Amino acid sequence: MKKVQRHYDEVAEVYDRHYANDRGRVYYDHVCDLVLEDLPAGGMLLDLGCGTGLFMVRYLASGGDAVGLDISRGMIARARQRCPACTVSVGTAEQIPFRDAAFDAVASILAFSYLQRPEAMLAESFRVLKPGGTIAVCTLGRNVLTVLVPVIYRIGEKVRIRRVGMADFGEHYYGDDEIAALFASIGFEDIRVRRCSFAHQDLHEAMFSLARKVEPFVEQRLPRLAYNICVSAKKPD
Numbered sequence: 666m667k668k669v670q671r672h673y674d675e676v677a678e679v680y681d682r683h684y685a686n687d688r689g690r691v692y693y694d695h696v697c698d699l700v701l702e703d704l705p706a707g708g709m710l711l712d713l714g715c716g717t718g719l720f721m722v723r724y725l726a727s728g729g730d731a732v733g734l735d736i737s738r739g740m741i742a743r744a745r746q747r748c749p750a751c752t753v754s755v756g757t758a759e760q761i762p763f764r765d766a767a768f769d770a771v772a773s774i775l776a777f778s779y780l781q782r783p784e785a786m787l788a789e790s791f792r793v794l795k796p797g798g799t800i801a802v803c804t805l806g807r808n809v810l811t812v813l814v815p816v817i818y819r820i821g822e823k824v825r826i827r828r829v830g831m832a833d834f835g836e837h838y839y840g841d842d843e844i845a846a847l848f849a850s851i852g853f854e855d856i857r858v859r860r861c862s863f864a865h866q867d868l869h870e871a872m873f874s875l876a877r878k879v880e881p882f883v884e885q886r887l888p889r890l891a892y893n894i895c896v897s898a899k900k901p902d
């Protein structure tokens with residue numbers, strides 16, 4: 666079993682608490698709102714790395730239907746409870762168990778960086794999207810701050826800090842040109858890359874408030890300091 670799969674199986678019961686306090690909610694809503702902006706409302710969505718279904722219920726609220734796939738059995742069990750109207754299954758985003766052209770949209774929230782074969786996930790997404798369908802991904806971006814994160818996580822593991830997502834999974838932090846080139850290599854078009862997130866939920870309250878205030882400025886004027894990266898693109902008609 667992969668390390669990332671084992672980790673999310675272990676934290677599945679407590680994962681939602683991670684986003685349950687004010688800071689977590691603000692952080693997560695911000696990411697979801699940006700991804701939702703890029704997706705067609707009311708379509709059939711495939712959420713890759715759907716976790717406990719937090720994004721799928723948001724998509725349903727916007728009038729669509731959602732199918733979720735996640736490598737962690739524990740996370741899928743929670744998603745099933747949260748979203749009885751969604752169809753969810755255990756599996757890897759690198760080999761999607763659905764027929765060609767089945768979906769209007771594919772989304773992936775904070776999971777893409779874990780993939781060992783991201784090009785396989787994108788090729789599979791391309792296959793299951795209808796012509797003209799949309800893909801929207803939000804994941805970890807590379808910048809001067811995030812280059813330090815794997816080092817911090819490795820130290821955290823050594824001193825046995827156990828928190829959601831905090832471990833060294835060999836996750837990849839993407840640069841803007843790098844991720845755009847990856848999407849283009851699969852055949853996606855109308856590729857749009859944006860940076861988001863400066864206020865991280867794990868910041869101390871006072872630091873979070875300050876970071877939240879300057880977040881719009883950072884995202885627009887100093888995007889390289891924002892540490893998530895959101896990409897949207899279309900499968901040609």
Ligand SMILES: C[S@@+](CC[C@H](N)C(=O)[O-])C[C@H]1O[C@@H](n2cnc3c(N)ncnc32)[C@H](O)[C@@H]1O
Binds near residue numbers: 830
């Ligand atoms: C940080 S969580 C995000 C979950 C969810 N998207 C959300 O927004 O709350 C990352 C998720 O990616 C899943 N994951 C990691 N590698 C995966 C893979 N190869 N295929 C499918 N899911 C994967 C993990 O099991 C975990 O549920």
